[in-house]
Amino acid sequence: MKKKLSLGEALDRLEKIVESLEGEELELEQALGLFDEGMELIRSAERELTESEGRLKQVLLDRQGRQRHVDLDLQAGE
Secondary structure, eight states: OOOOOOHHHHHHHHHHHHHHHHHSOOOHHHHHHHHHHHHHHHHHHHHHHHHHHHHHEEEEEOTTSOEEEEEOOTTTTO
16 A cells, blocks of 8 residues: 655655656656656645645535635634
């Protein structure tokens, strides 16, 4: 099982993958493997960003049923 990377670690690894794909003479299988790894890192980062946004914002319905986005006070729980 792969260790889950932090967002910063994932972005660092993605940068190294791009550099390898751009600069090295790779066998097709190596290049495809790096490409697949990079795409998974992108999907993982997108999921993490979406989840983080969800934790920071709360969707409330007003009396007319319209959605309203409210920034949560992150200091309130401390």
